[in-house]
Amino acid sequence: MPRKTKGAAKPGGFVQTTVEIEGRTETRIVEIPAFEPAAWGTDAELGIVGARVPRMDAPERVSGRARYTTDIVRPGMLHAAIVRSTIPRGTIRSLDASRARAMPGVLDVLGPGDAPAGTRLFGREIFYAGQPIAAVCAATGHAARSAAHAIAVEYDTLPFAVTFEDATAKDAPKVRAKGNVMENAPLVISRGDMDAGLKAADVIVRREYRTPVQLHTALEPHGAVAEWEGDRLTVWESTQGIFRVRENVSKALGISLSKVRVIKDYMGGGFGAKNGAGPHTYVAALFAKRQGRAVRCINDREAEQTDSGNRPSSTQRVTIGAKKDGTLTAIFASIDVPLGISGWEGGPGQIYHELYACPNVRTEETFAYVNASGMAAFRGPGYVEGAFGLESAMNALAKELKLDPVAFRVKNFAKREPRTDRPYSGNSLLQCYKEGAEVFGWSTNDQRPMTNDRLRVGKGMAAQVWPTGGGPPAYALVRMNSDATVDVLAGTQDLGTGARTVLSQIAAESLGAKLSDVRAIIGDTQSLPYTGNSWGSMTTASVGPAVRMAAEDARRQLFEAAGAMFDAAPDALEARDSRIVVRDTDRTMTFAEVTAKLGNVMIIGKGSRGPNPADTAIMTFGAQFAEVEVDLDTGIVRVLRIVAAHDAGRIINPTLAESQLEGGIIQGLGYALFEERVLDRRLGLVMNPTIHDYKIPTMADIPLIDAFFVAGADPVANHTGARGIAEPPMIPAAPAIAAAVSDAIGADVTEIPLTPWRVLAAIAAKARR
Amino acid sequence: MRLTVNGRVHTLDSALPLSLLELLRDRLALTGTKFVCGRGECGACTVQLDGETVYSCLTLAEACDGATVLTVEGLAPGGGEPSLSPLQRAFIAKDAAQCGFCTPGQLMAAHTLLARNPHPTDDEIRSGMSGNLCRCGTYPKILAAVRAVADGEFAGSAGSAEAGSAEAGSVNAA
Ligand code: FES
Ligand code: FES
Numbered sequence: 001m002p003r004k005t006k007g008a009a010k011p012g013g014f015v016q017t018t019v020e021i022e023g024r025t026e027t028r029i030v031e032i033p034a035f036e037p038a039a040w041g042t043d044a045e046l047g048i049v050g051a052r053v054p055r056m057d058a059p060e061r062v063s064g065r066a067r068y069t070t071d072i073v074r075p076g077m078l079h080a081a082i083v084r085s086t087i088p089r090g091t092i093r094s095l096d097a098s099r100a101r102a103m104p105g106v107l108d109v110l111g112p113g114d115a116p117a118g119t120r121l122f123g124r125e126i127f128y129a130g131q132p133i134a135a136v137c138a139a140t141g142h143a144a145r146s147a148a149h150a151i152a153v154e155y156d157t158l159p160f161a162v163t164f165e166d167a168t169a170k171d172a173p174k175v176r177a178k179g180n181v182m183e184n185a186p187l188v189i190s191r192g193d194m195d196a197g198l199k200a201a202d203v204i205v206r207r208e209y210r211t212p213v214q215l216h217t218a219l220e221p222h223g224a225v226a227e228w229e230g231d232r233l234t235v236w237e238s239t240q241g242i243f244r245v246r247e248n249v250s251k252a253l254g255i256s257l258s259k260v261r262v263i264k265d266y267m268g269g270g271f272g273a274k275n276g277a278g279p280h281t282y283v284a285a286l287f288a289k290r291q292g293r294a295v296r297c298i299n300d301r302e303a304e305q306t307d308s309g310n311r312p313s314s315t316q317r318v319t320i321g322a323k324k325d326g327t328l329t330a331i332f333a334s335i336d337v338p339l340g341i342s343g344w345e346g347g348p349g350q351i352y353h354e355l356y357a358c359p360n361v362r363t364e365e366t367f368a369y370v371n372a373s374g375m376a377a378f379r380g381p382g383y384v385e386g387a388f389g390l391e392s393a394m395n396a397l398a399k400e401l402k403l404d405p406v407a408f409r410v411k412n413f414a415k416r417e418p419r420t421d422r423p424y425s426g427n428s429l430l431q432c433y434k435e436g437a438e439v440f441g442w443s444t445n446d447q448r449p450m451t452n453d454r455l456r457v458g459k460g461m462a463a464q465v466w467p468t469g470g471g472p473p474a475y476a477l478v479r480m481n482s483d484a485t486v487d488v489l490a491g492t493q494d495l496g497t498g499a500r501t502v503l504s505q506i507a508a509e510s511l512g513a514k515l516s517d518v519r520a521i522i523g524d525t526q527s528l529p530y531t532g533n534s535w536g537s538m539t540t541a542s543v544g545p546a547v548r549m550a551a552e553d554a555r556r557q558l559f560e561a562a563g564a565m566f567d568a569a570p571d572a573l574e575a576r577d578s579r580i581v582v583r584d585t586d587r588t589m590t591f592a593e594v595t596a597k598l599g600n601v602m603i604i605g606k607g608s609r610g611p612n613p614a615d616t617a618i619m620t621f622g623a624q625f626a627e628v629e630v631d632l633d634t635g636i637v638r639v640l641r642i643v644a645a646h647d648a649g650r651i652i653n654p655t656l657a658e659s660q661l662e663g664g665i666i667q668g669l670g671y672a673l674f675e676e677r678v679l680d681r682r683l684g685l686v687m688n689p690t691i692h693d694y695k696i697p698t699m700a701d702i703p704l705i706d707a708f709f710v711a712g713a714d715p716v717a718n719h720t721g722a723r724g725i726a727e728p729p730m731i732p733a734a735p736a737i738a739a740a741v742s743d744a745i746g747a748d749v750t751e752i753p754l755t756p757w758r759v760l761a762a763i764a765a766k767a768r769r
Numbered sequence: 770m771r772l773t774v775n776g777r778v779h780t781l782d783s784a785l786p787l788s789l790l791e792l793l794r795d796r797l798a799l800t801g802t803k804f805v806c807g808r809g810e811c812g813a814c815t816v817q818l819d820g821e822t823v824y825s826c827l828t829l830a831e832a833c834d835g836a837t838v839l840t841v842e843g844l845a846p847g848g849g850e851p852s853l854s855p856l857q858r859a860f861i862a863k864d865a866a867q868c869g870f871c872t873p874g875q876l877m878a879a880h881t882l883l884a885r886n887p888h889p890t891d892d893e894i895r896s897g898m899s900g901n902l903c904r905c906g907t908y909p910k911i912l913a914a915v916r917a918v919a920d921g922e923f924a925g926s927a928g929s930a931e932a933g934s935a936e937a938g939s940v941n942a943a
Contacts, residue, residue: 496866
């Protein structure tokens with residue numbers, strides 16, 4: 001969301017604005033749209049926007065017709081497999097592909113020195129286990145994989161570090177060419193006076209919290225199909241950002257942007273890990289060029305679990321203090337994050353500054369590089385980790401203060417965004433607390449039903465904030481066909497989030513068309529206007545307004561045309577259900593009658609996303625309540641119930657939005673209870689690179705989930721009134737569940753996932769005291 | 770070897786060193802069935818083999834001589850929307866598919882579950898479906914969809930698979 005907008009905001013002109021994406025800030029030059037529709041306010045009378053419309057591409061998804069990148073077959077297509085390092089640090093002494101080359105079906109091998117520098121592939125120096133070191137191209141996937149195994153590699157090993165402690169020790173090995181710690185460490189964000197804040201506190205709580213490395217584990221792995229036609233390259237890619245893949249490929253291979261076309265139709269999940277091109281993309285493109293045939297390169301599951309991004313682990317040493325009445329006086333956290341071999345500072349610190357109105361807040365974050373695969377954005381990056389520390393500490397402090405955790409949070413509610421002291425575009429967090437607590441029965445349900453001596457029930461809660469304004473640039477076209485059907489054209493992506501449906505709803509509403517006549521065409525850089533990545537929960541809030549504007553533009557043209565046919569003034573016309581009415585008369589005409597008369601004269605509306613309001617914080621909020629049952633003998637935790645109340649402004653489609661909430665909660669439940677990449681400190685290898693050993697929730701783990709939105713629309717944020725929702729529900733789930741476990745066993749829990757042995761250890765530690 | 774897939778008989782080279790999944794996807798171009806782990810850990814490749822739920826990634830193609838296989842493409846005979854099965858219609862109505870990558874396997878597991886036990890309890894659905902992973906977290910909706918079909922909510926071949934999109938046109942009235 002922009003904090004500063006410079007230059008005069010003339011319609012049709014350009015201004016400089018600041019946009020926040022996943023916690024990072026970018027300055028951009030953006031266009032002020034020639035006209036902007038009036039915002040749909042809270043009381044706007046809308047029929048299709050806000051309706052529980054079934055997902056429009058669901059028939060494709062349930063019939064097996066939806067084509068994912070792994071399903072793309074091109075004439076004469078070949079297959080590629082990537083060979084990966086089996087050591088964490090060293091150099092390749094020799095790589096012998098002679099046996100592989102001789103195997104049936106094998107056509108080509110790429111090894112050290114064979115890839116253009118821009119791809120940063122196949123160097124001789126090894127920085128982590130799983131690093132691509134060579135690739136094979138063969139007639140079948142089988143042949144390619146077998147040949148990949150037949151490549152013999154000899155290494156000279158070097159000392160390595162895979163933990164934060166090892167990488168930052170005094171005599172630490174060189175993790176990479178540049179330093180082991182991110183420049184300018186620690187990253188300090190601070191407001192107020194920490195010493196004064198701590199002095200003013202009546203009660204202070206100090207804790208150390210730890211969170212694990214979490215793996216995205218999208219069921220469809222990263223993959224690409226590449227095909228050349230002369231000097232033009234087409235890439236089918238399972239991605240959250242077709243235009244970013246295009247840019248990556250263009251840079252890496254040194255070809256101009258317009259010669260690269262990226263297509264993504266359906267994809268099997270992304271969750272932040274699929275935001276650009278990867279080794280599989282470059283390998284497919286390079287082999288395709290060399291062989292003159294299309295090449296498919298799909299990660300196998302082990303590559304997916306070891307080298308496709310992750311949520312980095314964290315250690316958070318938290319000190320927070322408050323007055324007896326619950327007024328927060330100080331929040332401090334010193335945070336260590338081992339990023340992997342690469343990454344960015346989307347760390348746990350930010351949420352400490354944003355969730356509560358505390359005058360004195362300071363975070364010190366140190367990001368270290370370690371010899372493990374690099375991190376990637378993962379649903380609510382930084383905020384998910386940070387919320388576990390901050391919200392767990394808040395719950396511990398509430399207990400010390402003998403205050404109700406909800407009342408304690410209400411007391412410290414921030415009326416303005418506290419980090420930058422800006423007003424919110426809208427904020428219904430208090431309503432989330434209230435309605436969530438009511439539905440959960442937070443204050444009434446205080447008994448601890450015990451089925452027997454072993455099973456204890458507990459409850460806990462946590463809150464959430466996440467920047468979700470979206471922003472420019474994003475463009476859309478709305479085209480009326482001569483059969484009166486409507487195409488929405490936008491170069492965006494549907495990750496399974498429902499973007500096709502939501503954008504179609506916005507277009508149908510604005511144009512007055514029947515939803516069943518509207519189709520969203522997305523996912524092709526060649527034929528569709530630019531929109532950004534589907535990350536940061538920003539697709540609806542970024543692309544939605546552009547679609548609305550395009551549809552309004554199309555309606556204006558339609559009314560001009562119909563006005564001429566009706567002999568009526570265009571502004572005397574109204575449209576609904578694909579039918580035009582002359583206001584206050586009984587004269588009507590269907591869209592089809594108008595387009596039939598127009599024949600091949602087309603109506604094409606154009607829309608763009610305008611800048612966000614200046615100096616305004618656009619955020620999504622929520623509170624979650626958990627009830628768990630803990631078996632004191634085995635340490636097994638069962639989540640019985642989750643109630644989630646969130647505020648994301650206007651909800652375009654409640655059914656799809658609730659699915660997003662449930663999905664986020666379930667990934668948060670996995671994070672709280674099971675999910676942890678195990679990286680052996682002495683071997684430097686991932687010990688659980690399969691879905692069997694890396695546990696994600698199954699249907700048997702799912703509690704009753706009551707997830708809903710508090711009513712509202714946010715006309716200040718943008719003219720559709722919608723903010724983002726995909727990431728927020730993941731943020732408070734783990735601390736709410738951990739608080740419930742803590743309540744059940746009567747002891748603090750400070751490290752997730754809460755595997756049975758960790759729970760037993762917490763029970764034992766309490767018994768020893 | 771002979772193999773019946775979705776009612777169609779195929780005569781194939783019997784020495785195929787393939788899994789049933791590879792046979793379906795690569796030879797018969799039935800790409801609805803998905804490959805995720807290849808080791809019996811996720812259920813994305815679930816199909817029905819002679820009335821049983823199997824992981825097609827762990828089933829040797831050669832061992833299927835004379836067998837009858839049903840895949841997601843066979844749930845809606847004709848493939849067209851008007852003939853979507855009750856389960857498919859329920860999955861649409863309850864929003865049980867997000868990215869949809871696990872969905873074919875989920876549908877096949879649920880299809881066989883209901884064929885064997887038309888009136889399962891919620892717990893029976895949970896345990897019967899817990900071999901099929903979904904990373905998007907559609908589990909509550911899948912449970913609701915299977916529950917609804919078991920309760921007869923989607924009974925009858927009731928044509929309108931457009932339950933999804935066609936109804937959409939009438940939301941104006943909502
Ligand atoms: S692909 Fe067969 S069980 Fe995972
Ligand atoms: S719907 Fe995406 S994995 Fe199940």
